[in-house]
Every structure is written in C-alpha cells, then in structure tokens.
Amino acid sequence: MAKMRQPAVNEQDQNGTRPRHRIATDRNEGKGAVISRLTGAVLRAVLVIFMIATPSLMLASTAADTVQIVALVSIVAGVFVFVEYNSSSPSLMEFRDAPPFNRVRFFGLASTILALTVIAKGATEPTTLTVLFEMVGGSLAEAMDFPYSPVRLVVLMLPAEASTNLIENVRTAAGLSYLVSLLSLAFFVLVLRVKNWPNKRGGFNVWINLPTFDPTAGGDVVERLERDGQLNLILGFLLPFLIPALVKLASDMFNPIQLQDSHTLIWTMTAWAFIPASMIMRGIAMLRVAQMIAVQRENAYLRAQDEGGLPA
Incomplete structure (x- = not known):
C-alpha cells in the first residue's frame, strides 16, 4: 500500500x-x-x-x-x-534608493531650520535654550566673519542703513547655517568612505537613482558623470560667494530683501547655505558613481582577457 x-x-x-x-x-x-x-x-x-x-x-x-x-x-x-x-518608478528625486545621500541632506536642512528658528524665537520669548543657541551662534559667526569669507559677504550685502541689530542677526544666521552645511558635507564624505558607497550596496541602479540622467543620450557615460560632478563641485563652491554679490546688485535695481522678518531671514540663510552644500554632495556622489562604473568596466575587460575573448 x-x-x-x-x-x-x-x-x-x-x-x-x-x-x-x-x-x-x-x-x-x-x-x-x-x-x-x-x-x-x-x-x-x-x-x-x-x-x-x-x-x-x-x-x-x-x-x-x-x-x-x-x-x-x-x-x-x-x-x-x-x-x-x-x-x-522614478520621476525627479535623485539617489532615492542610495542612502545616505538624501538622509544627510534632510538632517542638515532640518538642523539649520531648527537652529535658526530657536534663535529667532529668543527675540520675543527668551528661554535658556534660546539664549544658549544665540550665544553659540554668535560666537561661531564672529569666528567665521573674516575678510572675503562667505559670512562677511552676506553681511556686506545689507543696505547701508541697516540697523546694528539686523546686522548681528544676519551674521549669526549666516555663520550658523554655513557651519551646519560644512558639518553636513564633512559627515557625508566620512560616511561615503566608511561605507564604501556605492560599492558596498552590491549594485547601483542608474535609472532609479539618477532619473534625469539619460545614459543613452550620447557620449561616454563615465565622462558625462565626471563632467556633471565637477560642474556641481565648482558651482557649489562658488555660490556662497556669488549669491551675496548678485543680491547686492539686484538690490540696487529692485527692492532689497527684507531680512527683518524672521521667516525671510530663516529661509534665505538656509537656502544660501544648503543649496551649495547640496550641489557639492551631488557632485561627489556622481564622481563616485563614475568611479564605480569605470572599475566595473576594467574588471570586466580583465575577465574577458583571462577567458581569451580579448587580445592582451
């Protein structure tokens, strides 16, 4: 049975x-x-x-x-x-499936907004925390306010009739936001080296993580990634110096930005510091992706040589 x-x-x-x-x-x-x-x-x-x-x-x-x-x-x-x-399927957001790119950017942006908001809150509702943030931010701003520094250029873009209180607020906000952006950038580079990004993840989907980059648009992919990465690095380095100069020129022709308002000051200083840092991060990430693709190509070529498919 x-x-x-x-x-x-x-x-x-x-x-x-x-x-x-x-x-x-x-x-x-x-x-x-x-x-x-x-x-x-x-x-x-x-x-x-x-x-x-x-x-x-x-x-x-x-x-x-x-x-x-x-x-x-x-x-x-x-x-x-x-x-x-x-x-x-991707649409516009880059490096969606390749942490820690967007995570570092978010926490850097959120930290800047929170710190500047706490300082602005201390002007009307002072507490121990707001006083501490204002003291630390003021000390950092004074240390970063040296000739030809981005913080000094931001202060110089203010109109001549600006009050002393406004100048101090702008200096503090600029120094603190710029310092947070530098720390975020340093942390991003450190994480990339420690985690060997993006190689450690085992694969990098260009379509998902770079939806606006078309590999079939023509030209070598590695060269295009390197060119875009270098362009982002250059712009990210120059923008903190160029933006105050452009704002100063625009103020002579149009109404200047009213930084007396707390919301305007917070978002203006945040954008001034965050956008260049974000572009530098993007440039570094694209250079790392280009390096990964070049290494994979070289390894594939060496394997093909070992198998006898290509001449030495």
Whole structure:
C-alpha cells in the first residue's frame, strides 16, 4: 500500500503543489515590500511637512497669511515626497534608493531650520535654550566673519542703513547655517568612505537613482558623470560667494530683501547655505558613481582577457 501511495505524492508535486506554495510566498513577500515602501513614504512625507512648518509652529509672531502659505507649501512638498518614494518608478528625486545621500541632506536642512528658528524665537520669548543657541551662534559667526569669507559677504550685502541689530542677526544666521552645511558635507564624505558607497550596496541602479540622467543620450557615460560632478563641485563652491554679490546688485535695481522678518531671514540663510552644500554632495556622489562604473568596466575587460575573448 505504501508503494502505491508514493506515485500519488510525486504526482501532486509534479502537478504544481510546490510551485503554488512558492507563488504564495512570493506574493506575501511582494505585499511586504509594498507595505514597507508605503510606510517609508508616509514617514518621509510627514518629516518633510513638519520641517517646513517648524518656523510657523514655533514663532508666535507668525502672520495668518504666512501660516496659510506655509501650510500649502508643506502639503505640496509632502505629497511630492510621498509620491516619489511610494512609486516603483522614478520621476525627479535623485539617489532615492542610495542612502545616505538624501538622509544627510534632510538632517542638515532640518538642523539649520531648527537652529535658526530657536534663535529667532529668543527675540520675543527668551528661554535658556534660546539664549544658549544665540550665544553659540554668535560666537561661531564672529569666528567665521573674516575678510572675503562667505559670512562677511552676506553681511556686506545689507543696505547701508541697516540697523546694528539686523546686522548681528544676519551674521549669526549666516555663520550658523554655513557651519551646519560644512558639518553636513564633512559627515557625508566620512560616511561615503566608511561605507564604501556605492560599492558596498552590491549594485547601483542608474535609472532609479539618477532619473534625469539619460545614459543613452550620447557620449561616454563615465565622462558625462565626471563632467556633471565637477560642474556641481565648482558651482557649489562658488555660490556662497556669488549669491551675496548678485543680491547686492539686484538690490540696487529692485527692492532689497527684507531680512527683518524672521521667516525671510530663516529661509534665505538656509537656502544660501544648503543649496551649495547640496550641489557639492551631488557632485561627489556622481564622481563616485563614475568611479564605480569605470572599475566595473576594467574588471570586466580583465575577465574577458583571462577567458581569451580579448587580445592582451
């Protein structure tokens, strides 16, 4: 009887019992990946919304119109981040699946906004924390305010009739935001070296992580990545010096930026420090990707030589 039952078991296996089990497992794994991606997208969207809304939530002197504008911008940014990270295909956001690029940028940006908001809050509602931030920020700003420094150029872009209080506030905000951007950049470079990014991840999907870069547009991919990376490095280094000069020239022809408003000061100084640092990070990342592709090409060529497929 046992011998007669054995073919029936084998027949069930051959008819697809085990393949069905594997298909069900794959479906469960697919659902888990979808849930994980959805959760991560929601968390990132919430963090971005709170980051943008931080000045409006913490500053008591925020006008009603400013609150409405910030709420609209926060929602739009949150929806954009959610759609980008929840989608299986890329759209605009670069290095979406290649941490720590976007993580370092987010924490650097959030730290700058939070620090400047705490200092601005101390002007109307002083606390021990706000006084501490103001003292540390003022000391750092004085140390970074030397001739031809970006902080000095930011101070010089102010109009001649600017008050002493405004000059001190701008100097403190510029020095603190620029220092945070430098620390974020240094931490980014350190993480890349320690983790051997992007080689340690085992693969780099150019389509997912560089959606605006077309490898088939013509020319060598490595040369194009190196050229774009070097351009980002140059612009990222020059922008902290060029932006104050451009603002000064524009102020002579148009109405100057009113940095007396706390929100304007926070976002202006944050953008002035964050955009160049972000471009430098992007340039470094693209150079690392170009280096990875060049190494893979060389290894593939050496393997082909060893197998006798190519002449030495």
